[in-house]
Amino acid sequence: EHIGMSMSGAAAFSxxxxxxxxxxxxxxxxxxxxxxxxxxxxxxxxSITAEPLHALALRFGAFAxxxxxxxxxxxDWNAGVLDPIAKPESTVLPAADxxxxxxxxxxxxxxxxxxxxxxxxxxxxxxxxxxxxxxxxEVAVHCTREDCWVVLDGRAYDIxxxxxxxxxxxxxxxxxxxxxxxxxxxxxHAARVYKQMLPQFLVGEVTDVVVYPHVADFRAIRQxxxxxxxxxxxxxxxxxxxxxxxxxxxxxxxxxxxxxxGGSCWARLGGAAVFGICWQQMAGLGHDLGHSGVTxxxxxxxxxxxxxxxxxxxxxGWWKSDHNTHHVxxxxxxxxxxxxxxxxxxxxxxxxxxxxxxxxxxxxxVGMDALARFLVSYQHLFFYPLMALGRINLxxxxxxxxxxxxxxxxxxxxxxxxxxxxxxxxxxxxxxxxTWALAAGWLLLSHAVSGVLHVQIVLSxxxxxxxxxxxxxxxxxxxxLMQLRTTMNIATxxxxxxxxIGLQFQIEHHLYPRLPRHNLRKARALVKVxxxxxxxxxxxxxxxxxxxxxxxxxxxxxxAARKTTRGDGGFFHxxxxxxxxx
Numbered sequence: 001e002h003i004g005m006s007m008s009g010a011a012a013f014s015x016x017x018x019x020x021x022x023x024x025x026x027x028x029x030x031x032x033x034x035x036x037x038x039x040x041x042x043x044x045x046x047s048i049t050a051e052p053l054h055a056l057a058l059r060f061g062a063f064a065x066x067x068x069x070x071x072x073x074x075x076d077w078n079a080g081v082l083d084p085i086a087k088p089e090s091t092v093l094p095a096a097d098x099x100x101x102x103x104x105x106x107x108x109x110x111x112x113x114x115x116x117x118x119x120x121x122x123x124x125x126x127x128x129x130x131x132x133x134x135x136x137x138e139v140a141v142h143c144t145r146e147d148c149w150v151v152l153d154g155r156a157y158d159i160x161x162x163x164x165x166x167x168x169x170x171x172x173x174x175x176x177x178x179x180x181x182x183x184x185x186x187x188x189h190a191a192r193v194y195k196q197m198l199p200q201f202l203v204g205e206v207t208d209v210v211v212y213p214h215v216a217d218f219r220a221i222r223q224x225x226x227x228x229x230x231x232x233x234x235x236x237x238x239x240x241x242x243x244x245x246x247x248x249x250x251x252x253x254x255x256x257x258x259x260x261x262g263g264s265c266w267a268r269l270g271g272a273a274v275f276g277i278c279w280q281q282m283a284g285l286g287h288d289l290g291h292s293g294v295t296x297x298x299x300x301x302x303x304x305x306x307x308x309x310x311x312x313x314x315x316x317g318w319w320k321s322d323h324n325t326h327h328v329x330x331x332x333x334x335x336x337x338x339x340x341x342x343x344x345x346x347x348x349x350x351x352x353x354x355x356x357x358x359x360x361x362x363x364x365x366v367g368m369d370a371l372a373r374f375l376v377s378y379q380h381l382f383f384y385p386l387m388a389l390g391r392i393n394l395x396x397x398x399x400x401x402x403x404x405x406x407x408x409x410x411x412x413x414x415x416x417x418x419x420x421x422x423x424x425x426x427x428x429x430x431x432x433x434x435t436w437a438l439a440a441g442w443l444l445l446s447h448a449v450s451g452v453l454h455v456q457i458v459l460s461x462x463x464x465x466x467x468x469x470x471x472x473x474x475x476x477x478x479x480x481l482m483q484l485r486t487t488m489n490i491a492t493x494x495x496x497x498x499x500x501i502g503l504q505f506q507i508e509h510h511l512y513p514r515l516p517r518h519n520l521r522k523a524r525a526l527v528k529v530x531x532x533x534x535x536x537x538x539x540x541x542x543x544x545x546x547x548x549x550x551x552x553x554x555x556x557x558x559x560a561a562r563k564t565t566r567g568d569g570g571f572f573h574x575x576x577x578x579x580x581x582x
Contacts, residue, residue, distance in 0.1 A: 055259045062250035069243035076236060084494055084521045090229040106226040107191035108514070111233050111296040113226045116191045118153055120198045131155070132204030136180070139206060143178030145170065150181040154209045157201040167298055169407045171325030171361055175335055179472045180209055183219070183479040184328060187512055190296070210475075214534040218480045221526045222512060230519040233294055237518040241285060244498070248278035249311065256429050256442065268433060272442040276449025279391070282312045283453050284501025284517070290320050291513050299410065306411040309418030313391075313426070315398030317415055321407040322397075325361055327513060331466045331486035337361040338458070339466065343372030344386070345379050347553060348466045349560040352376070355571040357468075367571030368564060377562045380555040390454035391447050395419070453501075455547070460506035463549035464488055464539070481536065483510040488539035490546055494521065507538065 073081055080087030096104040096115050103118045122131070139156050142149035148160045150173075163173050168188065176184055225231060252275035254260040261267025285294075289305035292298050305316035322337045329335035333350050334357050346352060346368070356367030368376065398419060402412045426443075433439040465485045471477040490504040502509065505520035508527055515523055531538040541549065564572035 055257075058250055058254050058257075058259055062247055062254055065243045065246035065250060069240060069247060072236070072240045072243065076240070080234075080237075080518070082494065084497065084518065085525065087234075087518075087522075090232070093227045093229070095223065095227065106223050107186070107194065108226060108231040108296070109191040111231050111516070113229055113231065114191050116194065119155060120194050120202070123199045123202055126202060126204075130205075131202075134204045134206050135208050136206060140178040145174050145177070148173060148177040149203065150176055150179065150185070151206050151209060152182050152185050152198070154182075154206055156203040156206050157198060158203050159201050162197075162201065164408075167408065167410070168324045169321040171321065171335075171407070172328040174360075175325070175329045175470070176472070180478075181472075182209075183215070184472075186219075186222070187514065188324075212475055212478065214530065214536065215478060215480060217530045217533065218511065218527075221523070221530060224526065225512065225515065225519075225523060228522075230522060231296075231515055233296065233516045234518055237516075238285075238294060241281075245278060245282055245285070248274055248281065252278055253429070257432055263434075265438060268438060269441060269445055272446040273449045275446045276451075279312050279446070279450040280453040281498075281501060282308065283314070283450075284503075286312065286314060286316055286319065287323075287502065288517055290316055290323060293514055293516050296514070302410055303414070306414045307418060309398075309415045310421045313398075313419055313422035314394050315401055315415050315419065317409040317412060318398045318401035321401065321409075322361075327510060329471065330483060330510065331461055331464060332471065333466055333468045334358060335360045335470075338461065340366065342366050343369065343375055345383070345554070346372075346376045346557050346561065347462045349557055349574055350466055350468055351557075352561065352564060352572065353574050355567045355573045368561070368573065369571060373561055373564060373572045377558050380551055380558050383551070383554055384455070387454040388448035388451040390451055456500060456503045459490065459543075459546050459550055460487055460503060463546065463553045480511060483507065484531065484536055484538065488541065488546065489524070491540050491542045497521070507540075 078086075093106070093113055093115075096106050104115050105118045106113055107116045108114065126132075134156050136151070139149050139151055142158070142160075145163055146160060148163055149156050149158050151157075159173065163170055166173055172184075172188075251260075252271045255267050255271025255274060257271070258268065261270065286305050286308060288294050289301040289308070292301045294304070295301050302316060302320070309315060326336050326338040331339055333339070333348070339347050339351075340359055340362065341347075342351065351357075351366075352368040352372075356365045358364075359366045398415070401407070402409065402416050402419075405412075430439045430443050433442055464487060467486075471482045472479055475481075484507060487506050487510050489507050490500060492500055492504040497504065502517035502520060505517075505524055508515065508520045508523040511527065512523060528538055530536075560574060561572075564574055567573050
């Protein structure tokens with residue numbers, strides 16, 4: 001069973017698609033006519049040289065992409081553009097029957113909602129009798145990479161032999177070893193994974209799993225989202241996004257190479273700024289693809305993202321490994337790679353509270369040496385200039401990941417070729433500038449403008465709670481509460497959602513990461529109700545207010561770093577550590 005579009009809805013979609021195509025071809029015809037007229041006028045003047053074909057293609061492509069975008073925005077203005085909450089939805093599926101002997105639940109496969117058995121089929125080796133009975137304490141001892149059990153919907157699974165083959169990398173699984181991973185697993189995997197892969201790993205039934213009231217309500221939100229078909233991608237949204245990206249990319253080329261704007265310095269630098277915006281916006285698409293949130297096909301989304309490395313220069317394979325781990329252990333000092341930036345930055349005093357700690361993602365010990373102490377002490381002063389160059393770090397991380405084989409990687413050769421191609425065309429555009437100074441300015445400005453992406457990425461977490469140790473072992477540290485304690489939204493007007501590329505709804509994204517970006521605002525309305533019901537803090541400042549809070553957190557850590565003292569091993573640590581060890 002799955003949610004399907006009603007006949008009237010299908011007819012409306014077909015009608016809108018036809019109108020969309022007619023408008024697009026109409027704009028293209030007008031553009032071609034205008035160009036032909038211009039060529040005719042130019043032909044009468046022998047002093048005018050014919051424009052090269054590739055230059056004409058760039059200008060026409062940018063114009064056509066812009067016109068198609070405008071046409072789609074006008075068509076969808078009252079169907080989700082002006083107010084995403086009012087966007088039409090498909091037929092609502094009835095709730096699954098949870099009272100049956102073999103209860104049903106709703107899950108999604110490639111974005112389509114399906115009614116499925118809550119518990120996968122019992123393998124032949126355990127059939128014919130009651131399942132072995134276990135307790136959470138017994139499961140908890142199986143908490144290493146070599147001996148890894150997880151609990152899903154009240155049943156224990158030994159997935160030790162699968163860890164190295166896990167498509168999402170090793171980090172997310174190891175960090176959930178020995179724990180109830182029901183909500184983490186449910187929000188990251190398709191229905192077919194339950195049916196086809198889990199049965200072989202079944203160990204037994206866990207008798208003392210606790211489901212807290214707020215957890216039940218957050219699970220009910222997921223079921224409602226599934227019933228309303230909100231996990232299904234609206235490809236009209238991505239049609240608009242692709243037109244927008246094409247417009248930015250081609251316009252950037254036209255301006256940067258002097259095809260538009262007369263080749264002036266300001267026009268070329270304007271092209272650099274447009275490229276910076278394009279890279280920031282393209283990263284949003286890469287983020288969606290990395291979460292299998294576009295086609296909902298893991299390999300297809302991953303492959304598209306890897307091919308896009310030729311246009312944006314970033315490794316989706318590295319990003320998936322880093323980002324998936326971040327989601328599972330958000331703001332954990334020892335485990336979250338998104339807050340491990342020593343020696344340059346330390347977002348909390350907890351990072352240097354003791355002489356050193358083991359970084360489980362990068363597999364190394366981290367401590368505050370003299371260089372780190374100096375840099376962290378002034379981090380609040382150079383943070384924003386550093387973000388202007390943050391893209392360079394992503395280039396380096398991508399190369400290191402591809403060449404080192406740090407974690408599971410599906411398309412390393414595709415990404416390596418793509419990133420090298422990116423540097424070739426970016427270098428060619430830079431070298432096409434009339435002076436070396438303008439070439440350097442072009443590179444600096446394009447990367448500085450795209451640097452807003454790096455501010456947006458860290459803004460959602462760096463002013464929020466951080467912690468040490470392993471979460472998801474009690475009511476206070478269970479999955480949903482930890483996401484809300486370590487993540488914040490950014491209050492944004494719907495017409496500015498495009499500028500934040502979905503990162504303004506990081507709470508909902510962390511709770512339901514496979515939910516398409518264009519439906520996060522609808523999920524926000526549901527999440528806020530549950531938070532209010534259970535008196536859970538829901539943090540949603542404005543963009544400026546959030547930046548002020550983040551800057552203050554960096555300053556607080558910087559001032560604390562200045563007060564550190566050198567301990568054993570040459571590392572600096574806070575006086576709090578000395579007090580605890582008197």
